[in-house]
Amino acid sequence: MSELESRLKSTIRDVPDFPKPGILFKDITPILADASLMEGVTERFASVWKGRSIDAIVGMESRGFLFGMPLAMRLGIPFVPARKPGKLPYHRVSESYALEYGNATLELHVDALAAGQRALVIDDLIATGGTALATARLVERLGATVAGFGFVIELGFLDGRRALSGYEIDAIVRY
Numbered sequence: 001m002s003e004l005e006s007r008l009k010s011t012i013r014d015v016p017d018f019p020k021p022g023i024l025f026k027d028i029t030p031i032l033a034d035a036s037l038m039e040g041v042t043e044r045f046a047s048v049w050k051g052r053s054i055d056a057i058v059g060m061e062s063r064g065f066l067f068g069m070p071l072a073m074r075l076g077i078p079f080v081p082a083r084k085p086g087k088l089p090y091h092r093v094s095e096s097y098a099l100e101y102g103n104a105t106l107e108l109h110v111d112a113l114a115a116g117q118r119a120l121v122i123d124d125l126i127a128t129g130g131t132a133l134a135t136a137r138l139v140e141r142l143g144a145t146v147a148g149f150g151f152v153i154e155l156g157f158l159d160g161r162r163a164l165s166g167y168e169i170d171a172i173v174r175y
């Protein structure tokens with residue numbers, strides 16, 4: 001295990017039964033409190049994707065913003081927020097997807113990406129992959145391409161990689 005992985009594993013806080021019984025929630029707020037660890041995460045993503053042609057970072061509301069924005073600044077490229085419904089003021093595209101209970105929707109501004117651009121999608125965690133797949137669909141509806149996905153945490157037992165088969169995925173720590 002790399003030093004970054006072991007630092008992340010000792011920093012991420014497990015909260016049982018949040019937000020509902022049976023879910024072991026991976027709390028990333030202690031990572032945000034550690035500036036050098038945030039730098040390590042950003043550098044790791046940057047080194048994996050550096051030299052590849054990436055035109056923008058797309059991050060999902062809200063924890064994808066926290067890791068996506070510093071990476072976009074590090075790479076010197078735009079950051080695009082994928083937001084929950086009712087938040088984006090301009091014309092939008094929407095994708096709804098199934099969660100464990102009920103449905104969720106994410107939206108992008110129609111001019112967030114230009115046709116042919118390549119986007120790297122960043123979130124804190126991949127569980128079933130539903131959120132990430134909906135984000136890929138939004139990117140593709142704008143005529144752009146998903147260059148890949150970057151996650152700080154992968155819950156391997158939920159098999160999100162299968163939902164995203166065909167896409168390149170980088171996850172820093174895996175449970």
Ligand code: AMP
Nearest residue numbers: 024025026125126127128129130131132
């Ligand atoms: P999924 O769409 O199933 O891949 O779920 C991913 C989204 O739900 C991410 O945005 C995560 O932040 C959040 N999430 C799902 N499961 C957990 C968990 N056990 N701990 C923390 N966040 C989670």
